[in-house]
Amino acid sequence: MCRNIKTLFNFDPPATEDEIQAASLQFVRKLSGFTQPSKANEAAFQLAVQEVTAAAEKLLSTLVTNSPQRDxxxxxxxxxxRSxxxxxxxxx
Structure with a gap:
């Protein structure tokens, strides 16, 4: 499940909101063990995705590097x- 999370930092063009949200969704799926939560867990699942997305956006916006951006x-x-x-x- 988590193998689909890609590195999002230091790319040209920068990661989009959709890419960050998709990575966050994969992360929450991995942590919870659910690909689709039950109705009883749906609100908690969606809140977790939103919070992880916000944390990821904050992280990516504050990281610094001396490396050149990767294309x-x-x-x-x-x-x-490689594949x-x-x-x-x-x-x-």
Whole structure:
């Protein structure tokens, strides 16, 4: 479940609100063990996602680094190459 959370800091372009919210949702899913909470837990689940999103946004806005920003397109291509090396080429 949590393997889908990607690094969001120090990218050009910066992480979007949707990316931060998606990572927060994955985090709360991992912590709770629910992919879909029951009706009884839905409010607590959604509140947790909102609070984690706010904390993540605050964290990303206050972090500093001396490293140059990474290009999102280059990182995606590197990940694709690693995937091909590990699993072989995708068959259409």
């Amino acid at each position: 999102r397109k280059i990182e995606i291509e590197r990940a694709r190459i 091909v090396k590990r699993f072989g080429p995708r068959e259409s």
